[in-house]
Amino acid sequence: MSALIPHFVEGKRFAGASDRRGDVFDPATGRRTGEVALASAADVAVAVEAASRAARAWRDASLAKRSAVLFAFRELVHARRDRLAEVITAEHGKVLADAAGEVQRGLEVIEYACGIPSALRGAFSENVSTEVDSYTLRQPVGVVAVISPFNFPVMVPLWFVPVAVACGNAVVLKPSEKDPSAALLLAEWFAEAGLPDGVLNVVNGDKEAVDALLDHPEVRAVSFVGSTPIARYVYERGTAAGKRVQALGGAKNHMVVLPDADLDLAADAAVNAGFGSAGERCMAISALVAVEPVGDALVAKIAERMAGLRTGDGRRGCDMGPLVTAAHAERVRSYVGAGVAAGAVAVVDGRDVAPDGDPGGFWLGPTLFDHVSPEMSIYTDEIFGPVLSVLRVGSYDDALDLVNANPYGNGTAIFTNDGGAARRYQHEVEVGMVGINVPIPVPMAYHSFGGWKSSLFGDLHAHGEDGVRFFTRGKVVTSRWLDPRHGGVNLGFPTQS
């Protein structure tokens, strides 16, 4: 009998009334390590009602109080970051060093949210008319739902939860059912840091829980991260119910290498960004666009580096771990087969890997395809695995056209020593996050994270200034303190007096 991973409502673990359960695995062994409760709509309603009650008091908590809770939470997460990384590796599979990096990026958002008193400062205009002042307020929206994907079980919840809470909202977090344990720890540690009961609740579940959150009238805003079809669905259903929604979707990130680039640095970057976290990152590089004549030399340098990569159990100091589930590993493996069948050249075929780990793990080694063309499924689809496709083009313009024709627009990078070419690319490319000689250009917590086109439905990005705007409503006050000179009847529109 495996341990049950429950929900967390009003400051306590909560089993819920539903008897539906999901399996949780250790991807490096293939063994089932837990069972997660899958919430019914009634379970979700219990969490939303708790959040709704808590939101009424929390919106009035002073900025100093909210910021003190965030500082205390930051200290707890920082002190326990190794434990959190172990929990991530045990359910997701990514190697420990990478899991520690994920925790670090989450900590940075908590630190940003500690500064909420400055981030929420409004504007004041004195004497907009004689003795009339005007000023802005930003107030919480109420109950917000955060729905997160499997690939960053700590960082993605932390993109939203600290900012939402600091802005005075109450949250219902619905983590991925594939690796739910880390979210539960975060909620418990937030409570330990002094967050009042009900301000952060976790409901575990699948589509049934997501639909219940999208339909519940008390949920006023939804932050979603996941694949594009579900992001589109969440955006459409949530906005149809009158909620504000930011839904971050899938990606196909291109790295363009110009002929003048340093090919050793470009090859290092392609390997790190293509195979880190087994390619299960929304900012992973999956398409490498080599502007000729660099193709042959670049592919040789990448293959040389791949020969030194060790795939295996994330607890054994390997470079790359397993894929998250058996079904996902099978799906990625079938794309490798489809690439070969379509005529791409498999320079390195990850299906042959000999992992340093349990034979029951969900293994697939790093795979490199050369001579990929844009109609092949290994290029058109988001594979979300350790498969890097090289496409060769004749010029900068051809590279730009290829990137801009792609329906996704999450991240991209250009490798060059020509500042003018890099500047042209940052201006012309239709992608939300651009790296110049930086393969994974993830914005820091005080900037905002988000893509364009099919990588984001909605307009505001995650964390930073956009996060504060998403989790607050603007209000403008115009005020005049009465003075006897203000009397008299005048039905006209106010003028500049």
Ligand code: NAD
């Ligand atoms: P997913 O879309 O399968 O699941 C995301 C969330 O939606 C989970 O909480 C899941 O329970 C829920 N869900 C799944 N199916 C649903 C349905 N039919 N109806 C309602 N809810 C449903 O994504 P995933 O496999 O967990 O994560 C990988 C995807 O997330 C990739 O496409 C990746 O690019 C994307 N991603 C994007 C970003 C970004 O910032 N743009 C960041 C991380 C991951």
